[in-house]
Amino acid sequence: xxxxxxxxxxxxxxxxxxxxxxxxxxxxxxxxxxxxxxxxxxxxxxxxxxxxxxxxxxxxxxxxxxxxxxxxxxxxxxxxxxxxxxxxxxxxxxxxxxxxxxxxxxxxxxxxxxxxxxxxxxxxxxxxxxxxxxxxxxxxxxxxxxxxxxxxxxxxxxxxxxxxxxxxxxxxxxxxxxxxxxxxxxxxxxxxxxxxxxxxxxxxxxxxxxxxxxxxxxxxxxxxxxxxxxxxxxxxxxxxxxxxxxxxxxxxxx
Amino acid sequence: xxxxxxxxxxxxxxxxxxxxxxxxxxxxxxxxxxxxxxxxxxxxxxxxxxxxxxxxxxxxxxxxxxxxxxxxxxxxxxxxxxxxxxxxxxxxxxxxxxxxxxxxxxxxxxxxxxxxxxxxxxxxxxxxxxxxxxxxxxxxxxxxxxxxxxxxxxxxxxxxxxxxxxxxxxxxxxxxxxxxxxxxxxxxxxxxxxxxxxxxxxxxxxxxxxxxxxxxxxxxxxxxxxxxxxxxxxxxxxxxxxxxxxxxxxxxxxxxxxxxxxxxxxxxxxxxxxxxxxxxxxxxxxxxxxxxxxxxxxxxxxxxxxxxxxxxxxxxxxxxxxxxxxxxxxxxxxxxxxxxxxxxxxxxxxxxxxxxxxxxxxxxxxxxxxxxxxxxxxxxxxxxxxxxxxxxxxxxxxxxxxxxxxxxxxxxxxxxxxxxxxxxxxxxxxxxxxxxxxxxxxxxxxxxxxxxxxxxxxxxxxxxxxxxxxxxxxxxxxxxxxxxxxxxxxxxxxxxxx
Numbered sequence: 001x002x003x004x005x006x007x008x009x010x011x012x013x014x015x016x017x018x019x020x021x022x023x024x025x026x027x028x029x030x031x032x033x034x035x036x037x038x039x040x041x042x043x044x045x046x047x048x049x050x051x052x053x054x055x056x057x058x059x060x061x062x063x064x065x066x067x068x069x070x071x072x073x074x075x076x077x078x079x080x081x082x083x084x085x086x087x088x089x090x091x092x093x094x095x096x097x098x099x100x101x102x103x104x105x106x107x108x109x110x111x112x113x114x115x116x117x118x119x120x121x122x123x124x125x126x127x128x129x130x131x132x133x134x135x136x137x138x139x140x141x142x143x144x145x146x147x148x149x150x151x152x153x154x155x156x157x158x159x160x161x162x163x164x165x166x167x168x169x170x171x172x173x174x175x176x177x178x179x180x181x182x183x184x185x186x187x188x189x190x191x192x193x194x195x196x197x198x199x200x201x202x203x204x205x206x207x208x209x210x211x212x213x214x215x216x217x218x219x220x221x222x223x224x225x226x227x228x229x230x231x232x233x234x235x236x237x238x239x240x241x242x243x244x245x246x247x248x249x250x251x252x253x254x
Numbered sequence: 255x256x257x258x259x260x261x262x263x264x265x266x267x268x269x270x271x272x273x274x275x276x277x278x279x280x281x282x283x284x285x286x287x288x289x290x291x292x293x294x295x296x297x298x299x300x301x302x303x304x305x306x307x308x309x310x311x312x313x314x315x316x317x318x319x320x321x322x323x324x325x326x327x328x329x330x331x332x333x334x335x336x337x338x339x340x341x342x343x344x345x346x347x348x349x350x351x352x353x354x355x356x357x358x359x360x361x362x363x364x365x366x367x368x369x370x371x372x373x374x375x376x377x378x379x380x381x382x383x384x385x386x387x388x389x390x391x392x393x394x395x396x397x398x399x400x401x402x403x404x405x406x407x408x409x410x411x412x413x414x415x416x417x418x419x420x421x422x423x424x425x426x427x428x429x430x431x432x433x434x435x436x437x438x439x440x441x442x443x444x445x446x447x448x449x450x451x452x453x454x455x456x457x458x459x460x461x462x463x464x465x466x467x468x469x470x471x472x473x474x475x476x477x478x479x480x481x482x483x484x485x486x487x488x489x490x491x492x493x494x495x496x497x498x499x500x501x502x503x504x505x506x507x508x509x510x511x512x513x514x515x516x517x518x519x520x521x522x523x524x525x526x527x528x529x530x531x532x533x534x535x536x537x538x539x540x541x542x543x544x545x546x547x548x549x550x551x552x553x554x555x556x557x558x559x560x561x562x563x564x565x566x567x568x569x570x571x572x573x574x575x576x577x578x579x580x581x582x583x584x585x586x587x588x589x590x591x592x593x594x595x596x597x598x599x600x601x602x603x604x605x606x607x608x609x610x611x612x613x614x615x616x617x618x619x620x621x622x623x624x625x626x627x628x629x630x631x632x633x634x635x636x637x638x639x640x641x642x643x644x645x646x647x648x649x650x651x652x653x654x655x656x657x658x659x660x661x662x663x664x665x666x667x668x669x670x671x672x673x674x675x676x677x678x679x680x681x682x683x684x685x686x687x688x689x690x691x692x693x694x695x696x697x698x699x700x701x702x703x704x705x706x707x708x709x710x711x712x713x714x715x716x717x718x719x720x721x722x723x724x725x726x727x728x729x730x731x732x733x734x735x736x737x738x739x740x741x742x743x744x745x746x747x748x749x750x751x752x
Contacts, residue, residue, distance in 0.1 A: 072728035072750050075665040079752020082664065094611055105666035105749060106630040107641040110658035117645065117652055120611075121628040122618060129622050136618060142610035195752075197697065197727035206700040207661075207723045210752040231752065 029055060044087045047238045049214070049229075053189075054221040060088065061169035062188035063161050067176050067217075074177045076195040076212050078104065080229070081173050082112035083236055085145055088171050089118065093144025096137040098122045098130050102149065113234045131157055138164040138172050146172045151179045158185035190218035196228060211239070256418055258396065260349070260362040260378070261403035264341075265391040267358045268329070269300035271337055274389040283321055286329035287314045297329040301391065334358065341390075342488045348381060353485040359407070361400055361485050374415050397421060400485060401477030405432035421478050426452035433473040439466050451477075494532065494587035496520045503542050503579020510539065510574060510583075514567055515560070517585035522558040531556025531593030537567060539574055540582040547574045556591040612648065632656045636705050638666060638748065660703065661721050663731040663749030670746035673732065680738045683720040687732065689747055694724035702734075721751060 044050070044058035053059060066081060068074040089095050097104070097119050106116035122133050127150055134148035138161055153174065165172055174187065192215040198208030209232040216224045228239040264270065268286055273279050283303035287294040294314035303324055308317045317324050338354040345352045351363035364377070371377035378394050385392045395407030397416035405425060406416055409432040416424040425432070428451050430443040443466065448454045454462065455474065463471055475481030496517045504510060514537055525531060533556055539547040549570040557563060574580075615627055629645040631652040641662075675684035683699035701720035707713065715736035723729045729751035736743045 070728075071665070072726075072730070075663065075729075075750035076752050078664045082752070096614075103665045103667060105638070105663055107632065107638070107656065108662035108664045108666075110656035111662065116642070116656055117629065117631050119629070120615065120648070121630070122622075123626050123628060124622055132621070133618055136614060140610055140614040143614075195727045195729060197725075198723060198729070205698070207698045207721050207729060207751075210729070211727070212752070 025055070044084065045235060047227075047229075047236055049216070049225075049227055049236075052216050052219055052222045052225050059188045059220075060171045061165055063158065063165060063172045063174060063186070065158075065174050065176065065185050065187040065190045067179065067182075067190065067192050068194075069178050073194050074175070076210070077175060077191075077193040079112070079210050079231060080191070080193040080212055080214060081147065081175065082109060082114060083231055084173070085147065086113040086234075088145045089114065090144070093118070094142070095119045095145040095147060096122060096133075096140075096143055097147045097149075098124065098133045098137065099147075099149035100124050100127060100130055112231070127152065134172065134174075135160055135164050138170050139168050141168040141170060143170050146170055147175065148172065149175045149177065151176055152181060153179075153185065155183060155185060158187060162186045187218075188220045189216060189222075191215065192217055198230070209237075257363070257365045257398055258368065258374075258418075259398070259400045259403040260364050260381070261355065261395045261400065261407040262345075262360040262362070262381070262385070263393045263395070263407040264338075264358045264360075265393060266298070266300055266304075267334060267337060267390070268298040270390045271333075272327070273300065279325070282325060283308070283323065284325035284327060285314070285317060287326050288329045288331075294326070339488060341385075343490050345381075346490060348377070351485065351487040353487050355404070359404070361403070363485060363487075364396070378414065397424065399477055399479045400483045401434065401473060402479070404434060405477060408432065419479075422455070425455070425477055426450065430454075433470070433477055435473055436467070436469045439470055442466065443470075494521060494524070494590050496524075496585045498583040498585075500581055500583070503576075503581055504583075505576045505579045507571060510571055510576070510580070511568075513580075513583040514571070514585070515564060517583060518560050518563055518567075521585055521587060522560050522563070525558040525587070525590070525593075529592060530590050531558045532563070532587035532590050534587065534589040535563065535567075536586045536588060538584040538586070539576070539580040540584070541577055542579050542581050543577060545577070547576075547580070549573055556593040558593060615648070635708065637708060638662070638705070640708075640711070661700065661731075661751070663729075663751045666731075666749040667747065670733070670748045673745050673747050675732075675745045681718075683722055684732070684745065687722075687745065687747075689730075694726075694728070694730075696722045697725050698723040705733075719748070 044060070046058055050056050050058060066077045068077045085095060095118060099121070100123070102121065102123055106119075109116040109119075124130050124133065130148060130150045131153060134146055134150070137143060137146040153176070158174075161172060161174075174185070194213045194215075196211045196213045198211045200206060200208040209230050211228065211230045213226065214229050215226045216222075218224060230237040230239060269284065272284075272286075279300070281302060283306055284300050285296045285303055285308060286298040287296050289295075296308065296310055296312045296314060296317060299308050299310055303317070303321065306321045308320060308324065314326055334357050335354065338356060338358075338360060342352045342354050342360055345360060345362060349362040349364045349367045353361045355361045368374040368377040371380055374396060378396060382392055382394060393407050393414070395403040395405070395410055395414055395416075397403040397406055397420075398418055399421060402416055402421045402424060405428050406414060409428045410424070413424070429449060430440045430451060433440075433451065443449075443454065451474075455478075459471060472481060476483045498513050498517050500513070504513065517537075521532070521535075532553065534550065534552045536548055536550040541547060549567065551563070551566040551570070553563070553566065619627060629648065630642040631645045631650065632654050633641060633643040634654050635641050671689070674688040676686040677684045681702065683696060683701060685696055687694050687696065699720050699722040702718035703720075704716055704718050706716045717733040717735055719731060719733045721729065721731055730747055731749035731751060732745060732747050734743050734745050
């Protein structure tokens with residue numbers, strides 16, 4: 001209480017309010033995340049998406065949930081996740097990929113700037129083992145990233161994962177393909193990625209770069225939104241700053 | 255020194271063992287049988303069945319004709335060897351050198367052992383009494399040579415102990431079979447009327463060799479003590495234990511650490527030669543005042559990594575109270591498991607970061623098995639299924655780089671799935687295709703990218719791959735197998751692009 005009054009007094013006394021407000025926000029943010037703000041935060045280039053997150057910082061050391069219902073949507077989701085992973089793994093980090101019935105093609109990952117040799121795959125048969133392995137992996141602070149492909153996960157299980165990452169600061173990406181229940185998870189963000197028709201310059205034949213409609217369905221302390229993203233030249237390219245609604249009406253029908 | 259050997263003959267090894275396990279079969283005739291050329295042949299007979307005229311080598315059906323109530327059990331391959339090995343290990347109490355003599359005997363080199371039991375007679379009596387108490391019918395034979403002891407155990411009539419140098423006399427009246435001859439030689443001898451060893455023992459060697467081969471002479475020499483015979487002693491498993499006595503009592507922590515490191519290195523060296531790893535280790539310090547200080551560790555999986563194990567011990571070293579000093583250090587591994595060298599490779603990390611990952615993988619491997627952990631390296635093949643290979647260890651480096659010059663789908667189906675297509679022209683991508691009952695209209699397409707089957711690995715048709723995008727913006731990787739020559743080629747879906 002004393003500190004807060006001190007803060008207000010300082011605001012009144014000093015003209016540079018911005019700095020103080022920033023400082024207070026940092027404190028609030030640190031309390032909300034239940035840990036210290038990391039001095040070194042992995043910079044994740046996400047263009048306009050970054051504005052959806054609190055403080056315009058992509059939350060690392062948290063659980064992100066991805067949801068998909070069709071095989072092609074799952075592939076698009078994997079593509080988007082790989083773009084994120086490349087940045088989270090950077091040059092040195094290792095990634096653990098825990099899944100059942102994995103169909104990821106390691107040879108395709110170079111396209112997203114990932115050296116597939118730095119991913120360790122754990123291929124399990126029981127979904128229960130996947131949860132266990134993801135939790136164990138999230139506790140290991142030497143990993144940069146843990147990707148879990150698990151369809152059904154209860155809220156309590158996701159809480160366990162969240163507690164694990166709070167200790168270790170590892171980022172966890174959960175890909176839920178065709179879940180039986182659309183239950184809420186204790187994740188920092190919930191994403192849905194769907195493929196969108198690609199486009200090349202006028203009159204050019206062939207398939208263009210991967211293009212997705214990325215929906216941020218839920219984000220803690222942030223603003224959910226929808227974007228259209230293309231993966232080209234090893235980074236995300238944002239199609240437009242206009243809202244999708246406007247874009248759809250403008251788009252020519254094929 | 256005068257050599258003395260004991261041969262122990264287990265008359266009904268397998269059946270005695272079985273009766274020991276199932277005492278209700280003591281007075282029941284039963285046999286062990288195994289299929290041989292489409293018939294069930296008797297492999298072992300218990301005394302009750304033997305008394306009724308059933309013998310080894312008889313067909314089960316015949317034995318049933320003789321004795322309808324005979325019980326038949328399946329004989330287990332190699333059971334006799336395991337039984338004999340166990341008995342041989344037990345017999346080490348009688349002599350340091352014990353060898354198994356399949357199918358039903360043991361050989362003990364008892365030179366200089368019998369006097370500890372008060373002479374050869376009490377020695378043999380003790381042996382027979384104890385083995386009989388277990389339920390085994392045994393007959394021992396003792397002589398200067400293995401051959402003679404063997405013959406006396408099985409064919410001796412009066413004396414079971416042959417005095418030193420008395421082989422000739424002892425063997426004189428035994429049949430030729432008692433010489434452990436190769437197939438057919440004994441029969442040949444019997445046919446010629448040489449029914450006792452004594453009748454041909456003194457014949458000219460050249461004549462014997464010509465008619466009965468070297469085997470007879472060799473066995474005769476071995477039995478009489480003129481030839482050398484080696485026995486292959488069993489090696490009982492030594493406990494995994496290392497000892498380090500110290501000249502001066504050790505009192506300091508660095509001293510204890512040094513002792514522990516020395517012992518651990520020795521133990522791990524032994525473990526690595528035997529492809530084993532320890533699961534539990536106990537470090538005992540014998541103090542000069544007679545007190546024993548012990549610390550122990552356990553690992554989640556077998557390990558023989560000195561650094562890792564010392565790290566586990568490090569935390570507990572402070573618990574040791576050296577008091578006036580420690581005069582003897584002992585490191586024991588009470589629980590040891592098989593650890594192959596490929597698993598061991600995972601530990602060879604120099605970095606702490608990778609160490610932690612290795613420990614994590616260690617825990618995962620313990621819970622769900624080593625075969626669930628995969629890591630891939632690029633391989634120089636165009637064929638998609640062969641474009642990557644499994645890495646053998648975590649630190650294996652790729653000899654080539656991953657490629658990104660050609661479009662490859664993020665999701666690749668393990669088996670390409672058949673689709674129905676409508677194609678306007680050959681070598682063109684399809685206009686429509688049907689996958690899992692859904693119709694997809696192709697809007698955009700790239701291709702074909704022809705990938706030939708590698709004939710030196712596998713024979714088969716080439717694939718023409720197309721990247722296509724349908725009206726919903728979903729991107730697929732499909733291919734046509736082979737060419738349009740005789741019949742319509744088949745189309746498959748192989749992957750999904752992001």
